[in-house]
Amino acid sequence: MKPILFFLITASFVQAQIPIAPGAELKLAADGYKFTEGPAVDAKGNVYFTDQPNDRILKWSADTGKIEDFMKPAGRSNGLCFDREGKLIACADEKGQLWRIDPETKKVTVLLDNYDKKLFNGPNDVWVDPAGGMYFTDPFYKRDYWQGREKPDQEKQRVYYLPKGAKAPAIAEETLVQPNGIIGSSDGKLLFVADIGAKNTYQYDIAKDGKLTNRKLFCEMGSDGMTRDSAGNIYLTGKGVTVFDKDGKKLGEIPNTESWTANVCFGGKDMKTLFITAMDSLYTVEMSVAGTR
Template identity: 60%
Template sequence: MTATNHPTLNFLLGISLLVSLSCKSQETPLIANGAELKVVSDTYSFTEGPAMAPNGDIYFTDQPNDRIVKWSAANNSVSVFMEPSGRSNGLYFDNEGNLLACADEKNQLWQIDTSNKEVTVLIDDYKGKKLNGPNDLWVDKKGGIYFTDPYYQRDYWKRTEMELEKQQVYYLSPDKKNISVVADDLVQPNGIIGSADGKTLYVADIGDKKTYSYKMNTDGSLSDKTLFTNLGSDGMTLDNKGNVYLTGKGVIVFNKKGEKILHIPIDQNWTANVTFGGKDQKTLFITAMNTVYTLDMNVSGVR
């Protein structure tokens, strides 16, 4: 499938982007001069979980159709990478270049070798009970994995309620032997992303419409929970300036202080996730309902 461009949509959204810029962001614009939203493809059911591979390609999920799709940074085209995919949702690449997937079908966390598509199940329960449904994840410098575990009832599950008492945030140790709860006081944790220096973790509590920042400790635990903004998020990312990108009604960007500096409107009912990709990591890749978009930026990602 080859990427397509919608001139009318780009024109209208381009105007909206300019209107949405704050004074601060106009002085140092995040969006590249003259850039417009481009539709990569609109042939999916619900897109989620974009993750950048080491070469700048983006892998994302078409969750209802049980497949992982790859966007090629070299020629701006998309192709199916894996189908079926364990109903994968959130994705992220580990420090060795393996693709990690929140495999929702059996509430597991997968490690996928992209060269041969061999799957290793890293987690399939917590203390003998099914996880709610791993949703989103982030990998620290040591290789430890933080992931959120909200409960969203799926029509392909036999169960109809949680086995665990809470919807929590977990940490899987770098050696993949120990899993621990690092946040247990959120309503419904969803989006998660860590800073490039490995000091701050952002977690969106979509159930309480809030996003928090935490200090990441050397043992993987979290402390110093601080309200970042009164807005939840589905997926999220960071740029090299430390700005935080939240999703929902388009993409909403906040600076390090939690001040809103930009809104990127998307002509969809819901924007699920966002990340940076491309060879220079200056392409913002956005998943929204049945469509994926790209937008050229002045800032870059932090991987």
């Protein structure tokens, strides 16, 4: 394990109006993984995250603070999100699939494995809306565990929408360079998509039928993963965590010593702990505002 280092959140972050709890420190919660990704929180505040190169999903317990394997193998799962029925949705890009996992029985249901009879490029991140529909990004990142896949199967890197109960997804957005991180508002009215290829993040209105309308530039920064708090602030990742207010104004940064920060979510029983997946590690920092599920 790395030396346990505590990074004091200095006054500059407070002045920058990032909603970090007074005196909070960035803490190393765990390390020794290969590449951490995809954190998601359940209704009890437990946080699940992936170690994709090692093909496993791990679980941090809100009761004990301990971390244990939840599932291995795990379809090379990347981004995760819980649906409104408490099932874990996983972007299982080993075979280009979208999974629904029962946390109690660990039974896997494959929701999707193709679009127009072609493999997805590689489902990457997913958000479930209040109605139970799922938006997910499908960029192309060549994986060393793929066999014979040198080029993307889909001609475009898209955002798809799977309405609740539907058997096939609809194209929600196909004009982005490389969509990656995705998150929506808790009322289901807004969707945010990071175009990491264009180094921009966009905001959309969500119509009643799930279609995306009124696209506008949210900020000039792409992101690997993202989350949102109850004040409407958006948290983007890459070199540390960068926080923007609901209007796209940069509030400041939460740095760490890792070369890349992949993803972020809120968790814990009060939903006020920010969990950060970065390279081989998991970090936490206490916040003064709660996240949204």
